[in-house]
Amino acid sequence: MPEARLPFDQLVSLLTSIFRKHGTSDAVAAVLAHNCASAQRDGSDSHGVFRIPGYLSTLASGWVDGHARPEVEDRAPGFVAVDAGNGFAQPALEAGRELLLDKARHNGIALMAIRNSHHFAALWPDVEPFASEGLVALAMVNSMACVVPAGGRKPLFGTNPISFAAPRAGHEPLVFDLATSAIAHGDVQIAAKEGKKLPEGYGVDADGNPTCDPEKVLNGGALLPFGGYKGSALSMMVELMAAALTGGNFSFEFDWSGHPGAKTPWTGELLIVIDPACGAGSDFAERTETLVQAMSDAGQQRQPGDRRYRQRAEAQRLGVALKEDDLTYLRGLVD
Ligand SMILES: NC(=O)C1=CN([C@@H]2O[C@H](COP(=O)(O)OP(=O)(O)OC[C@H]3O[C@@H](n4cnc5c(N)ncnc54)[C@H](OP(=O)(O)O)[C@@H]3O)[C@@H](O)[C@H]2O)C=CC1
Numbered sequence: 001m002p003e004a005r006l007p008f009d010q011l012v013s014l015l016t017s018i019f020r021k022h023g024t025s026d027a028v029a030a031v032l033a034h035n036c037a038s039a040q041r042d043g044s045d046s047h048g049v050f051r052i053p054g055y056l057s058t059l060a061s062g063w064v065d066g067h068a069r070p071e072v073e074d075r076a077p078g079f080v081a082v083d084a085g086n087g088f089a090q091p092a093l094e095a096g097r098e099l100l101l102d103k104a105r106h107n108g109i110a111l112m113a114i115r116n117s118h119h120f121a122a123l124w125p126d127v128e129p130f131a132s133e134g135l136v137a138l139a140m141v142n143s144m145a146c147v148v149p150a151g152g153r154k155p156l157f158g159t160n161p162i163s164f165a166a167p168r169a170g171h172e173p174l175v176f177d178l179a180t181s182a183i184a185h186g187d188v189q190i191a192a193k194e195g196k197k198l199p200e201g202y203g204v205d206a207d208g209n210p211t212c213d214p215e216k217v218l219n220g221g222a223l224l225p226f227g228g229y230k231g232s233a234l235s236m237m238v239e240l241m242a243a244a245l246t247g248g249n250f251s252f253e254f255d256w257s258g259h260p261g262a263k264t265p266w267t268g269e270l271l272i273v274i275d276p277a278c279g280a281g282s283d284f285a286e287r288t289e290t291l292v293q294a295m296s297d298a299g300q301q302r303q304p305g306d307r308r309y310r311q312r313a314e315a316q317r318l319g320v321a322l323k324e325d326d327l328t329y330l331r332g333l334v335d
């Protein structure tokens with residue numbers, strides 16, 4: 001597939017125009033466009049411009065409010081609650097960000113509980129900026145019931161990612177961002193589109209039998225958690241922290257069948273921010289670096305985040321990589 005390159009700012013501006021034209025406020029468009037362009041820039045393929053048709057069909061369906069104004073509540077010394085108003089999670093995070101930062105620096109730790117929200121994106125953009133400011137951040141979000149709990153038969157959990165970011169002396173933050181399912185739902189969709197098989201042990205068909213066929217997983221089948229009961233336990237934790245604690249829906253609780261085209265899970269998100277200066281001392285970033293170096297010496301040359309930062313650096317030199325067909329499609333949305 002021929003590739004095009006577009007400067008990051010131009011991609012942000014194209015996506016902003018698309019969101020504005022297709023049902024969001026200017027403020028929401030700006031946040032979603034930056035998020036989606038960042039994922040595309042970093043090679044987060046399942047959550048970059050691949051997601052635009054899903055965003056637009058969801059907005060057209062009336063399932064999500066593209067004009068929602070998040071309401072921020074200062075609930076306790078270390079607790080910020082945000083009602084996203086049936087809008088997207090990222091503008092809700094932006095709305096409560098300053099208060100969360102103030103509380104984390106003042107108390108040493110603070111959390112933000114976002115409810116009534118839709119998260120259709122990669123999770124790392126929610127945590128990396130905190131680590132760039134010297135803080136440690138942990139985020140989790142639940143999605144839609146498409147993962148069978150360990151030993152179970154029925155899809156119940158979402159693909160429920162967890163993302164963590166820590167400052168690292170002399171380097172970009174150390175960040176991981178991973179679905180607690182064996183594979184992200186977006187990657188199953190990409191495999192189906194490209195006619196590829198899934199690895200064994202990732203999914204089951206509508207009868208609960210193992211399958212490597214992404215179409216069968218998507219049409220009545222389900223995914224498995226990563227690492228059996230261990231991934232299942234983490235996914236359970238995400239349901240509790242991102243939904244029960246925040247006041248959002250569990251992945252199995254919402255019903256979007258009355259909104260054809262709806263693709264964005266209507267759930268919640270939890271974000272915890274820690275000021276490491278309140279811990280063992282001011283050298284946390286150096287300690288991170290010591291650990292990374294030890295991991296490298298032990299033979300792990302590739303750290304989480306390395307691939308993204310490499311792609312980001314390449315995009316800064318050459319422009320963000322896009323499939324030519326995708327760029328034509330995007331431009332057609334604003335013509
Ligand atoms: N909004 C939502 O509801 C959902 C969003 N998602 C998103 O989907 C995306 C993809 O998730 P997933 O498929 O699980 O991600 P991956 O399995 O591709 O990667 C998971 C993490 O492991 C790192 N990693 C990958 N390979 C290696 C390796 N060989 N050695 C060391 N580290 C490695 C990655 O770093 P690197 O980034 O550098 O590759 C990344 O931090 C995520 O951004 C996630 O947030 C997933 C589920 C639901």
Ligand SMILES: O=C(O)C1=NCCCC1
Nearest residue numbers: 120121143159184185186
């Ligand atoms: O890839 C996934 O898994 C998901 N991404 C966006 C929200 C739904 C699940």
